[in-house]
Amino acid sequence: MSDFRLKAFYSVAKNLSFTRAAKELFVSQPAITKHINELERQYSVRLFDRTGGKIMLTDAGRLMLEHCSRILDEYNRMEYDMNLLNERSSGHISIGASTTVAQYVLPQILAEFTERFPQIEVSLTNGNSRDIENALLNHDIDLGMVEGITHSAGLQYEPFLEDELVAIIKQSGNESMPEEITPQELCRQPLVIREQGSGTLEVIETELEKHGIRPQELNIRIRLGSTEAIKAFLRHSRSMGIVSVFSVREELARGVFRVIDIAGLNFSRHFCFVASAGKDSPLTEKFKDFTRRSIITSGYRV
Structure with a gap:
């Protein structure tokens, strides 16, 4: 005690x-x-x-x-x-995660969870946020973990981690780019962004519309289906991308990319647990609780 x-x-x-x-x-x-x-x-x-x-x-x-x-x-x-130590849980939990969560947040958590609970079988599918919500509505998965700010009717959302989207360019060849640009200057930059239905794109468009900028005003060079694809494209281009800060921590530390601030814009969001209406199963509650504790231990903002 x-x-x-x-x-x-x-x-x-x-x-x-x-x-x-x-x-x-x-x-x-x-x-x-x-x-x-x-x-x-x-x-x-x-x-x-x-x-x-x-x-x-x-x-x-x-x-x-x-x-x-x-x-x-x-x-x-x-x-x-x-x-x-006294719990001997067993069973199966099916998780669906949007791309950013699946690639940059979940791997360590899943590794620790399956090590701690070897009798629990975990399966993971990933797609964009809309795909995961549809999978829940079709009862194909037990629990979703999504990004984005709009919610589908019939589903329950619970934030578990704060995320920030940052504008990035490759370091080499962009030395003349200032540390901060205006929203109007952003519209003139060649942009590489996620596909329609992506939670990342939803956050970007919503924040821009708050400042009177329509998506049609952006100079979109190409839309790609994953953050990794965007990062790979940017390594060979002088374009700009807007991605989760979780996805570029290593590259920022190594100086591969650098962040460009956009004056007055705040591309922030929460990653959310999402489930069908009703009480979660004991295994789902266990996984959610384990995830929260892992995030706190890692020092992330919740």
């Missing part, structure tokens, strides 16, 4: 209220006060300043909060991992 005094301190620090902390932890307010006093005596510091009916963290309190957050997070992970 983790030290309950740390839970009491964490709750008070987050709520800045002994009363709310007591309600949150289902104990009396004097019990919360007792735990805080014990911590203050143990470390010979004041954790809170109490003035005018309000409380604030002291410098020592802020330092303890940093450590406490890490300790409680590690404790929760330990609880999760230890409980997994």
Whole structure:
């Protein structure tokens, strides 16, 4: 068991209220006060300043909060991992993922999941977001993982990871390209983009329309069916592509591509779990929970 005094301190620090902390932890307010006093005596510091009916963290309190957050997070992970040892789940789960998720987010998660649960058979199909939604509606898969911002009727969506689309060009031969361009200058750039039905394209078009730019105004050089195809094309072209930042982390680090900022535009989105309406199966819930925890451990924004 983790030290309950740390839970009491964490709750008070987050709520800045002994009363709310007591309600949150289902104990009396004097019990919360007792735990805080014990911590203050143990470390010979004041954790809170109490003035005018309000409380604030002291410098020592802020330092303890940093450590406490890490300790409680590690404790929760330990609880999760230890409980997994007693689980002997088996069965089959069929997952459909849009192209970006399938190529750049899922491989590590699937490797860890199948290692942890060897008795669970996992199958994965991929396509664009519209393909995955149709597969769910046709009951061909148990769970979808898609990009994009519009939702189909009859399906439930649950964000699990934040993504950003970035405009990229190859580094070599484009030294004169400025670090930032305007949306109007973007329209003059030869663009390589995804095909119709792609969640990536949907985000791009929606953001441009917010700024009065119609898709027809873009100078589209070619539409390609995958991000890998776009990246390969860009290595041999002075065109510009707009892709998920997850897909180009290695190339940006190696200096193969560089990002061009587009003033005032924000191509952001969430990757979402998507399922048919109704309660998920235990295996689907297990996979979703495992995915969330893997993402948090990796330090990604959720």
